[in-house]
Amino acid sequence: MPSDVEIAAASPMQPIEDIAAKIGIPESEIFRYSPHKAKVSLPYVQGRDRREGSKLVLVTATSPTPAGEGKTTTTVGLVDGLAQIGESAAAALREPSMGPVFGMKGGAAGGGRAQLNPMTDINLHFTGDFAAIAAAHNLLAAVLDNHLQQGNALGIDPRSITFKRVLDMNDRALRDIVIGLGGPTNGVPRESGFDIVVASEVMAIFCLATSIDDLKERLGRIVVARTYEKAPVTASDLGVHGAMAALLADALAPNLVQTLEGNPAFVHGGPFANLAHGCNSVTATQTALAHTDWTVTEAGFGADLGAEKFIDLKCRFTGLRPDAVVLVATVRSMKYHGGVAVADLTTENVEAMLAGMSNIERHLANIRDVWGLPVVVGVNRFPSDTDTEIEAFTKHVEGLGVKVEICTHFADGGKGAAGLAKALVEITSGQKPELSFTYGDDLGLAAKAETVAQRIYGAERLEIPSAVAKQIAQFEDEGYGHLPVCIAKTQKSFTTDDAERGAPSGHVVEVREVRLAAGAGFVVFVCGSLMTMPGLPKKPAALAIDVDSEGAVTGLS
């Protein structure tokens, strides 16, 4: 099979205005950044209602393994699959960060015959959204340090500043820095650092905002520091949230591209899935819902983290409700959860696979019993999967009363996901499901996090060191107790230990720290190490990237 880049290059793209026209967006309302990427005008988008009967499908997965699951590939394949059976569908997906593009993994736009196009544009600062988000973020940081410099009228304690700066770059040397050196005209010396832009609270806000007004309000609520009296200092106290929103207003218009089969994809925003909610912008999801019968969207990591945050954060804030869930799984990843080493994943091993299916069982139970959503399992079939394995997998899941569809969109494009598309039509033909959140707004912050740990992760309890408990109490005293929680932990396990595969129970989840994201509207419970500024590897992917005289970019993978 040819490489992703070769497949993409061999797939002629349709003019983006034709893609827009397909779903009823007039040419006058799109801004064509190139022949094959566009923004859809925000005033046009903002007023629009969800199309009558339009359905929202959430694609999520079992706990991620080195074997790979293929969530984005399945999202793209499913959109093409729905089109194959005559349905109108669009994807709503995150924009990739440039950090990993130049670092380890190359691009992020699906793979095989289930890709987004033009992948080069999508991966290389696209329509400039991340730059606008970084500029808005860094404007707040500059105004904050300038406030210290110009007399510190608000009485900000420089040691309390939690708001760093951001770049869309993997740059480890900026993780821990000392700024403000060189004398009295150069600011107030203090420790600080840079995060990658996807870790910015401004990014989370951008993706949750339902309008420019909502965006501005949320920006104003960002807490950047404390006064010497420990009172929170916000962007609105600094008076800069209006300018930040002005910087973001153009970027808030959703981006439109296409799948290899010429179906629409809204690719917009991309917050981290650990310290933020990990899904594309509300604007993009709503635009897709307004223009197609099926919107297929994706949440980061496995269902315990990504789907949980999609539901308990994005859905809670916006009123969006998924009609069904696709749980992506692979035979290989089940074998991995059953204890098989990475090198042995291509060897048939039904017993290990069945043992590893404790993982999918836990995720299915969460989706069905905790959140009350209909679900179908999409198996992303690999060439090494044997028929025996596939049969045993299917039998096991169907024994739980869940439909299984074997998908080959990676090799076959939309045709390979047509079965999954039909299954979705079937399971969504009845009454609209009643979504339940994992916890209610009224619980205390720690109780909310513990409820997630117990109901979703199968943990026995949360362990909260006294310093962290004191911080939680402070947030609650300050009136942030009503916020939902966002748990940052390893995506590889239901526990906080990467090595614990399958579906462990009765474990303890230790909370290392809590962070207030008052603008995004949640409190982050950090349960494990958190990398907010990746580094480049010994041979960065950047070294293979080039451009020819005509502007054609090569070396992205």
Next chain:
Amino acid sequence: MPSDVEIAAASPMQPIEDIAAKIGIPESEIFRYSPHKAKVSLPYVQGRDRREGSKLVLVTATSPTPAGEGKTTTTVGLVDGLAQIGESAAAALREPSMGPVFGMKGGAAGGGRAQLNPMTDINLHFTGDFAAIAAAHNLLAAVLDNHLQQGNALGIDPRSITFKRVLDMNDRALRDIVIGLGGPTNGVPRESGFDIVVASEVMAIFCLATSIDDLKERLGRIVVARTYEKAPVTASDLGVHGAMAALLADALAPNLVQTLEGNPAFVHGGPFANLAHGCNSVTATQTALAHTDWTVTEAGFGADLGAEKFIDLKCRFTGLRPDAVVLVATVRSMKYHGGVAVADLTTENVEAMLAGMSNIERHLANIRDVWGLPVVVGVNRFPSDTDTEIEAFTKHVEGLGVKVEICTHFADGGKGAAGLAKALVEITSGQKPELSFTYGDDLGLAAKAETVAQRIYGAERLEIPSAVAKQIAQFEDEGYGHLPVCIAKTQKSFTTDDAERGAPSGHVVEVREVRLAAGAGFVVFVCGSLMTMPGLPKKPAALAIDVDSEGAVTGLS
């Protein structure tokens, strides 16, 4: 008279595709980033020849004073003036940096009835060019620090690194920083800093590049550091210039907007006028020349710095040749050069004005006698200028054999610059002038700089401390001696002392340091203090900027 913002808001814009059509650029070749801003496709632009008989006009000015000269206003007014007399014309101008927009001065798009539109878009990250330039720059910085982290195979001396990072933000706290702290996984600790993006060598390269290939070659030549053996280390040694060019390929397409009177303006790139050459991209200038009979472009600061660099750098590198120069002057600025205090500039004072005209005389002599170019003086008339002053001014300049046109485009738009437009038609009707550079390629670096100081600034000689002389000798030994020079000094005086008005002679120009910009293709002679990262004032302009529910931005001035 209404404010700039009110005038702009009251001027209906034409669809940008209509502006493009006016000068023969088909709609299929523009990318409409909004209804009123577009990029012109690079493949379309790259192949095009200068239109037969098309003329290039350089707008420059007397030495800048607090009274204001109005170069951008005159550039815009002149384009509208040419259109008023039936000529086809376009402006080629720099993009403003966001730093000053949020800092001291608000936007930069002309003023009064001689403005660019839409000024909000132009001032607020526009089409993302500066973000792409910052990303390319910071990718090189990240790869450089990563090289140190991953074993330093090239043997780079970390103390020798001259390449900083950049942001498009006024952020004084980032001027002097220590990076790489926090332990062995966080890079190699060292001193560094951030510059504003307009100070980036990548910005200078972007503006000088005549093609993607030229861009990539120049990027590859950037010297970022030295090895322990003092050998230069380039971006191409690090292998990252291809990825940098890939990041810039989309941005290299010129941006198209319009004047208030609906004439085309290519606004693209914006390097500093001190440590770089201070004019818009070659791409923008060439695109204008290919599509109109008149291209009006602007150089930074006064003619001694801006026009000199336009000629000795941009023209030298590209073969571009101006057909005529407009020297912008004001009665007020001549009075200032004659010694009048700022508070008294609105009081009639013919004597002081005539004394201050030593400044315009020096600039006119440089333009005519050194560079061999025809020139007309455009007086940007202010309401406080008396008829007596205007008459005396005109008489004096005409006595030098130079045409004077009194312009009122600020108050009257293009009609107010129609006289200047006619004067240009007249002075360019004869034979094409033969441009002379200030110095030849074969002189040594110090001799080149001294030639500029003597011929253009009226200085007696250059003073070069021995450490700097050693550095110059090193550059020459390394084969950089053939490069032209770029002198960074105060724009306020022909000397290196801000306070010396008029046209001092016989002074000494002290060189503080020299910097190699091997990618841009020149050696910077720093003769005075150099601010490469501005700070925010006590009340940043950002605090007044806001956006409403519909996305309309207010508070930009």
